[in-house]
Amino acid sequence: MVKILYFAGLREAVGTAREDITLEAGVADIAALRRQLAARGEPWAALTRGRSLRAALNQQMVGDAAALKDGDEVAFFPPVTGG
């Protein structure tokens, strides 16, 4: 199982802040996880559209090549706007 968190506008679009999912066979990095979720259709399809939605793995910002393993915490969110 992997814990997925959504924040800000993406959280509102998907209608939940958190879900636990099982990685499909062959899903071993952030890019593949994006594709697994995007296959559900809208609004998850935004995860593979353009480059706007960012990812964090175990609370560190990462790129799409970051490797996943069971028990990881992954977050998806729009570009940050603090300060």
Add this chain to the structure above:
Amino acid sequence: MDAAVSVRSESFDLGVEMAALTAGRSDVGAVASFVGLVRQLGEGQPLLSMTLEHYPGMTEAALAEIVVEAGARWPLLAVRVIHRHGTLAPGDPIVLVLVAAAHRGEAFAACEFIMDYLKTRAPFWKKEATAAGGRWVDARDSDDSAAARWS
């Protein structure tokens, strides 16, 4: 380096934080401070409130990492970062950065560096509320270029 970061809903007082930062020490020759406020919108419906969402856990870690990086670049004596979350009104303070050093050069530079990195790396998101409804604030390219000039 004496460093502390805080993410909280309560406000802060610049004078109180500054006094606490320098209390009991005489090696500080310069303190640079930055305070960010909720600004009224320039056009359209007036801003009623601003709500800041964040990623508990990652936020604190990201801020601490930024402060450590500042400490590696300049000889700093003490740093405080306070960033608020929750719903704020126009004019309310959002963020405080205080940097104490022996001399002003490193204090000014590190204070600006911390804000530039915070803007692009700390997981906060702002949502504006007006009479027309809520709207998530878009990230600005100028924030990315401000952070990029330090690398």
